[in-house]
Amino acid sequence: MTTTVDARPAEARRRALLRTARDVAEDLAADAIARDQAGKPPVDETARLREAGLPAALTPPGPDRGTDWRTGCAVIRETAAADSSVGELLARHYAHTWSGRFYAGQDRAAALEEESTDGQWLWTGSIRPHRPWADVPGGPDAPGATAPATLRPRGSGYVLDGRRFLDTAVATADQIVLDAVCTTTREVLVVRVPATAPGVTAEPAHDRLGQRVAGAGRLVLDRVAVTAGQVLGVRPADEESTAPFTALAEPALRLALCQVALGTAEGALAEARDLSRGTRAGRDQDLFLTYGELATAAQTAAVVVDRATEVMARALGAGPALGADEPAAVAALVATAETVTAEAALRVAARVLEIADAPGLDRFWRNARVLTAHRPAAHRLRSIGEHYLNGS
Incomplete structure (x- = not known):
């Protein structure tokens, strides 16, 4: 039965x-x-x-x-x-x-x-990818910079010190996930810190170009007590030593942000369409052409993002049984989704300013710029090309 x-x-x-x-x-x-x-x-x-x-x-x-x-x-x-x-x-x-x-x-x-x-915890965080924070323009205090925090052993736990820029919810989150270097073993540990823990101070950013309501800002960590139970695990030193399922952590975040960029493009296009409907401009053949081009760009990006989402969902469902070669294929699809979506979001958000004149439409362009600024397309395309040629 x-x-x-x-x-x-x-x-x-x-x-x-x-x-x-x-x-x-x-x-x-x-x-x-x-x-x-x-x-x-x-x-x-x-x-x-x-x-x-x-x-x-x-x-x-x-x-x-x-x-x-x-x-x-x-x-x-x-x-x-x-x-x-x-x-x-x-x-x-x-x-x-x-x-x-x-x-x-x-x-x-x-x-x-x-x-x-x-x-009902709200989470935020910043876990460094496998590259030094010094490569970030502007140094450790720039948005997106990831200067290493430190964990000093004390008793059965640690003391956490450092600074970290968070892109969201710096003053409203309940839990913060960070990586920090143990001062004795030099291992990079991933820890969970309650936002209300003594020694945690949030400094919200002001006057951002875009994503103004995301709650970005700097987190200051001053002798924050971290118990052994708050240590989630070790972040491997390089990609080669990373377990397949753990290797999904960074592309999963990037793919979630692809959804944001795609939603931004779709929101901009829908708002401009609603403004154009019922007006004299709504019968303009050139305007039809423009909307056709922009709708095609958004829909093409949606197809690529949906494919990457489906592959990521299957990989996450595999859990620890995920094959050793699968994360690279997933990451390549995510990089492709990022590339196509960033281009579509920027194109749509800029063009709607030309075809629909209304207050507030500029927020889509500003948001798209901030969402896509931290990962240049050339870096993604090289990664995609390397995987296509070598499978790496």
């Missing part, structure tokens, strides 16, 4: 979550321009997300909780179309909630995810 699992409850939860995301997006769109102009930390936005239950829902899937990767990305994209800043806040939250699985192992991750769901 074959036992089948009733998928209806999970499907019902998925549909309910997507409805909630649409409701939240409509609410955010109503005052998106005013909030962008104010540029305040996302205190009100975080409250709206918690009221809707999104921080609890956007955690890795488990028994009667969490969200699968495909649905999580759909929620992020829907939100980003209405408010790119809040979309990025959710994207980084969702990606960082997977940190337990990437670094700590299934048992510890399950307990952490359950606690996060029960507490």
Whole structure:
């Protein structure tokens, strides 16, 4: 006798979550321009997300909780179309909630995810990729810089010191995921720090070009006590020594941010379309051509992003059984999605300023610029080319 699992409850939860995301997006769109102009930390936005239950829902899937990767990305994209800043806040939250699985192992991750769901925790963080922070223009204090924090052993735990720039929720998050260098072993450890821990100070950034409501800013860590239980695991020293499933951590975050860039392009195009409809310009053949070109660019990017999302979802579902060669293929697809989406987002956001004259449309271009500025296309294309030629 074959036992089948009733998928209806999970499907019902998925549909309910997507409805909630649409409701939240409509609410955010109503005052998106005013909030962008104010540029305040996302205190009100975080409250709206918690009221809707999104921080609890956007955690890795488990028994009667969490969200699968495909649905999580759909929620992020829907939100980003209405408010790119809040979309990025959710994207980084969702990606960082997977940190337990990437670094700590299934048992510890399950307990952490359950606690996060029960507490409606909002996550943020910054884990350095395998490159030195000194390569970042502007040095360690620049946005995007990742100067190493340090962990000094004390008793059964550590003392954490350092500074780190966070792109989202620096003053509104509940949990912060960071990497730091142990002063005795020189290992790079990934740790989880409660935002309210003594010694943690947030310095929100002001007057950003774009993503003004994402809550970016600098985190100052001054003799913060870290217990052994807050250490999720070791970040390997290089890509060659990284376990296949752990290697998904960085591309998963980048793919979540692709959803934000794509949502930004779709939101800009939809808002411009609504402004053009019903006007004399709405019968202009040249305008039809322009909208056709922009819609094609956005839809092409969506196809590439959806393919990468599907492949990432399968890789995440494999867990520790993921094959050794699979992360490179996933990363190459993510890099392709980033390249196509960045180009589409910038193109759409710039052109809508020419075809629809209305206050607030400039926010899409500013947001797209900030979202795509940290990873030059040439770096991605070289990585894609190297994988295509050598499989590396």
